[in-house]
Amino acid sequence: MRPTGPLGPYRRSPVVLTTAVTVLLAVGIAGCGPAGTSSSPQSSASASASTAAGVVGIRDPWVKAADKGMTAAFGTLVNDGDTDVTLTAVATSVSAMELHEMTMKDGKMVMRQKQGGIVIKAKSTHPLEPGGDHLMLMDLSQPVKAGEELTFTLTFADGRTQQFTAVAKPFTGAQESYAPGHGEPMPGMSATPTTSTSPAS
Structure with a gap:
């Protein structure tokens, strides 16, 4: 038999609802996992890297x-x-x-x-x-x-x-x-490139 007191059915119901909501939230957060959490920073970083007009x-x-x-x-x-x-x-x-x-x-x-x-x-x-x-x-x-x-x-x-x-x-x-259109080197420029491709730090 269900309790007939004025507080009986109403005190259990909020507890059940609160527990259910907590479980659902926990499942939802777990579902986002590493893939969900990593995609947001990547999007944010991409947006900040593509300054101003965001072309590149x-x-x-x-x-x-x-x-x-x-x-x-x-x-x-x-x-x-x-x-x-x-x-x-x-x-x-x-x-x-x-x-x-x-x-x-x-x-x-x-x-x-x-x-x-x-x-x-x-x-x-x-x-x-x-x-x-x-x-x-x-x-x-x-x-x-x-x-x-x-x-x-x-x-x-x-x-x-x-x-x-x-x-x-x-x-x-x-x-x-x-080479300004004709392959002629300008004065002061070496004719033979070196193989180095990195600036001094």
């Missing part, structure tokens, strides 16, 4: 320190989107800039402007590195000293723009020749 992420950006003439910026472009992205231009306050690539000419590795821009494939990365594709500062208006930060603005084929900063570091490798 930029990992480990740096620029080669230089007193005058030309230098270059490097890093890794990250496209977490579902469609390819094409970088068509780059700008900074200390120099005119071009998108460059390395190519062989007459048995020598030379630099030239990259026609059509730099394509970052969907769900992929594209390295900007000495000896490969890079962002070229053409004629410095002031020295770029080690430890300084430069701000760069990227422009993409769809008109979107994005800024990032890169720290200048000393670097002695990859003194490639420069």
Whole structure:
């Protein structure tokens, strides 16, 4: 027989409901497990890495320190989107800039402007590195000293723009020749690149 007192049926019911809710919450939290908890930080990190307009992420950006003439910026472009992205231009306050690539000419590795821009494939990365594709500062208006930060603005084929900063570091490798459309090296540039691809830390 069920209790007939005024408090009998009503005191047990909240306890049962509270216990049931607690069990359901525990099951729900367990169901999220490592996969659920790890996806949130990854999404957050991806969003923060893809600054401003969120076109691409930029990992480990740096620029080669230089007193005058030309230098270059490097890093890794990250496209977490579902469609390819094409970088068509780059700008900074200390120099005119071009998108460059390395190519062989007459048995020598030379630099030239990259026609059509730099394509970052969907769900992929594209390295900007000495000896490969890079962002070229053409004629410095002031020295770029080690430890300084430069701000760069990227422009993409769809008109979107994005800024990032890169720290200048000393670097002695990859003194490639420069080929402004005809494969002719500019004065002061070594004709033979070295094999080093990392800046001094």
